[in-house]
Amino acid sequence: xxxxxxxxxxxxxxxxxxxxxxxxxxxxxxxxxxxxxxxxxxxxxxxxxxxxxxxxxxxxxxxxxxxxxxxxxxxxxxxxxxxxxxxxxxxxxxxxxxxxxxxxxxxxxxxxxxxxxxxxxxxxxxxxxxxxxxxxxxxxxxxxxxxxxxxxxxxxxxxxxxxxxxxxxxxxxxxxxxxxxxxxxxxxxxxxxxxxxxxxxxxxxxxxxxxxxxxxxxxxxxxxxxxxxxxxxxxxxxxxxxxxxxxxxxxxxxxxxxxxxxxxxxxxxxxxxxxxxxxxxxxxxxxxxxxxxxxxxxxxxxxxxxxxxxxxxxxxxxxxxxxxxxxxxxxxxxxxxxxxxxxxxxxxxxxxxxxxxxxxxxxxxxxxxxxxxxxxxxxxxxxxxxxxxxxxxx
Numbered sequence: 349x350x351x352x353x354x355x356x357x358x359x360x361x362x363x364x365x366x367x368x369x370x371x372x373x374x375x376x377x378x379x380x381x382x383x384x385x386x387x388x389x390x391x392x393x394x395x396x397x398x399x400x401x402x403x404x405x406x407x408x409x410x411x412x413x414x415x416x417x418x419x420x421x422x423x424x425x426x427x428x429x430x431x432x433x434x435x436x437x438x439x440x441x442x443x444x445x446x447x448x449x450x451x452x453x454x455x456x457x458x459x460x461x462x463x464x465x466x467x468x469x470x471x472x473x474x475x476x477x478x479x480x481x482x483x484x485x486x487x488x489x490x491x492x493x494x495x496x497x498x499x500x501x502x503x504x505x506x507x508x509x510x511x512x513x514x515x516x517x518x519x520x521x522x523x524x525x526x527x528x529x530x531x532x533x534x535x536x537x538x539x540x541x542x543x544x545x546x547x548x549x550x551x552x553x554x555x556x557x558x559x560x561x562x563x564x565x566x567x568x569x570x571x572x573x574x575x576x577x578x579x580x581x582x583x584x585x586x587x588x589x590x591x592x593x594x595x596x597x598x599x600x601x602x603x604x605x606x607x608x609x610x611x612x613x614x615x616x617x618x619x620x621x622x623x624x625x626x627x628x629x630x631x632x633x634x635x636x637x638x639x640x641x642x643x644x645x646x647x648x649x650x651x652x653x654x655x656x657x658x659x660x661x662x663x664x665x666x667x668x669x670x671x672x673x674x675x676x677x678x679x680x681x682x683x684x685x686x687x688x689x690x691x692x693x694x695x696x697x698x699x700x701x702x703x704x705x706x707x708x709x710x711x712x713x714x715x716x717x718x719x720x721x722x723x724x725x726x727x728x729x730x731x732x733x734x735x736x737x738x739x740x741x742x
Contacts, residue, residue, distance in 0.1 A: 376593045377542075377552045385513045385542070385551065388499045390488050392480035393517045483538055484518040486587025487594075494595045495698045512545045518590070521555070533561040534575070536582040540590045556589045558582040560719030560727045567722075574722050577659050581726045585717060596701045601638025602691055604705035606733040608632065609672060618734075620707050625738045627679050632672035633689055633705060633733075643700060647693035652701070655679070655687045656729045667692075682739040686725065686732040707731040 488501040499516075502508070508515065518540050526533040535557055542552040560578055567574055606622060608614045609630040615621035622629075631653065637644055653673055655663040662685070663677060679685065691702040706716060708731065719727030 375554060376597050376599065377554075377595065379598075381551060382595055383496075386496050386498055387509075387511055387513045388491070388497065388516050388542075389508055389512050389514075389545075390484050390491075390499055390501045390516045390518060391504050392484035393504065393519045480519045482583055483520055483587050483590075486583060487516070487518055487540065487591050490588060490591025491595060497595055508545060514542050514544050514551060516594070517541045517543065520586070527564070530564055531561060532564050532567050533559060534578060535559040536586065538586040538590065540594065542594070552594070554590060554593050556586045556593075556717070558585045558717045558727065560722040562719075562722045569723075577726065578722060580660070581728050585728050589715075589717070592701060598643040598693065598700040598702065599640060600642075600644050600691070600693070600702050601640040602644070602702050603634075603636040603638060604689065604691075605634045606632070606687075606705070607634050607672075612735065621734045621736070623736045623738065625741045627681070627737065627741050628675050628677070629679070629735065629737070630672055630674045631687060631689075631735075635671050635691070644691070644693050644702075647695040647700075650692050650694060651689050652692060653687070653689050654704075655685050655735075656732070657683060657685055658725070679737050679741075681737055681741050683737050685735045685737065686729040687735055688729075688732040705733065707733070 484501060488499055491497050491499040500509075519538065521537040521539055524535045524537075526535070536559075537555065537557045539553070539555045541550060543550050558581070560581075562574065606614070606620055608622070609632040611626040612622040612624045612629050612631065615623065635649075650666075651668040651671070651673070653663075653665040653668055654661055655675070657680075663675060663679075665673060665676075668689075673689075688704045688706065690704045693700045693702065703715065716728040716731065719725075719730060724730070
């Protein structure tokens, strides 16, 4: 029987072919290593962070001075004469508190001031969501329900139990603001390093990045609300991805695509766009296994379902049997949602996860970590199926 919940608050274009094959992960930890490492201590490490503003600002203008924002007591900002970008190391158990750099002074003073203001606001706004502690907590919750894994989340000064198999060091490496003409690209990078406790041997290392972009004017709207949302999605994605690559995800060729249902109609021009007049719609999807299917053979396949509004997840269901599901909590009228499903493979008392259903173009290599326009949709959900709930829905 499935379990579901409605989530509240922030997280603790051409038509493509109907069936899209999800890319198999090439960087997951091996099954042999997964089987041998069960008792893990997760540590948010005091790493080094480099923040930089990069892009089109090679000249000394008013933007060079205006584009430098200093975090209160986060250390000193070292500025090299001439060359940009500027690296800024910061003790990262504290929050990121500064972005250094100059921005190219455009002829239009208003555009220059907008860039300066954005750099300043971005620097001041980086706080609790983007921290090692918060990321380590996300990784812990991603691993705590994995069969055979006993994770513990410790502070760096806490003594490590003698029976520990390995230590998982987790840290956010850097946040980078890249200004290109009238567009701003923000990238956050995080790392997980698994070391054997007995001898310190590095067993596995995974680096994950999350990037989104948009016009400067869109980032600046409504007191930079998109930046606040970006921080949450970045941490959410990086924490979820690290946990998946460590223990949850398996490589299976599993083609997934949304379908019409009794109360969801597919758009004629876009098969990934559904429209409904039901507040509790039935979501349906197509599932086809390809040649690389060893992890799925002989396994019971159940499904996880997630629904997002423009800013956050609003509904989750787990252990769903079959390839359709009626949402059991009413959605909002006049609202556009993004939704997806992922297969979970159950065998011998263990569960492994596949990839989330996502529309991919012929040249796409990302899995929700590279955005196209954050004002249209956050990178993580931009290629999920779209569901429009009519204003007359009931």
